[in-house]
Amino acid sequence: MPLNAMLERGLSELGSTAGCGQRERLLQFLELLRRWNRVYSLTAIEDPREGVRLHLLDSLSIASFLYGERVLDVGTGPGLPGIPLAIMQPDRRFVLLDCNAKKIRFVRQAVIELGLVNVVPVQARVESFTDPAGFDCVLARAYASLAEIWADASRLLKTGGSVLALKGRRPETELGDLPAGVAVGIHRLRVPGVDAERHLAELRPTGQDS
Known part of the structure; x- marks a missing residue:
């Protein structure tokens, strides 16, 4: 099956x-990632x-599950x-954070080539990153335990x-x-063509002391 149909x-x-333009951008991103991966080893998936x-x-x-303006x-x-x-949610503003220089270099190039005016790449560690405006959603792709993710991200x-x-x-x-004062919702995700389990943990402050 052709990639576009898949x-x-x-x-x-x-x-x-x-x-059509969004699908083209998604596949363009995938091709850009494949080309850069030959030199920079950005992902194990080839x-x-x-x-x-x-x-x-x-x-x-x-x-x-996303909501609000800033992610x-x-x-x-x-x-x-x-x-x-x-690409799929152009009305939201995304800040993409990573401490790895070569990965953020790729993200910056992808943002330019894809014309993504709603994305700002930032090279920084989450522990030292600040943003006075704050975010409606903070995404974390399983880089640590839930307690560690909450400790890093909840202040943002x-x-x-x-x-x-x-x-x-x-x-x-x-x-x-997780500390006291965190409400948790666990959602099972279904990814087409993927048999492995996927879950999303939604963490919110309840207003209690942690």
Whole structure:
């Protein structure tokens, strides 16, 4: 099956509607990542078909959970899930954060080539990153435990904001390590063509002392 048809079918299974230009940008991003990966080793995934499933569709499986205007993608790596989400949700503003220079260099080039005016790449560690405006959503793609992600990211939330942490298996053992004052919702994700488990942990402050 051609990549475009594979992507279109996957988007349909996710209940997502994409214009022709958005699908072209998603595949352009995948091709750009493939070319840069030859030199910079940005990802272990080399097969374009696997890239559609594990980069594009996996990223977009959380699209319906985003809200508000400003989104921070912590540990974005080569722009995942931030760039696919920014392509599909042009009305939101995305800050893509990573401490790895070569990965942020790639993200900057991808933003230029894809014409993404709603994306700002930043090279910094999350522990030292500040933003006075705050974020409605902070995305974290399983770079640490839930407690560590919450400790790093919760201070960056606007009032009413949430941390969205992507995990594989349901993170039962990590839930007990969260501090008091954190409300947790666990959502099972279905990624077209991917049999492995995917879950999203939605963390919100309850207003209690932690």
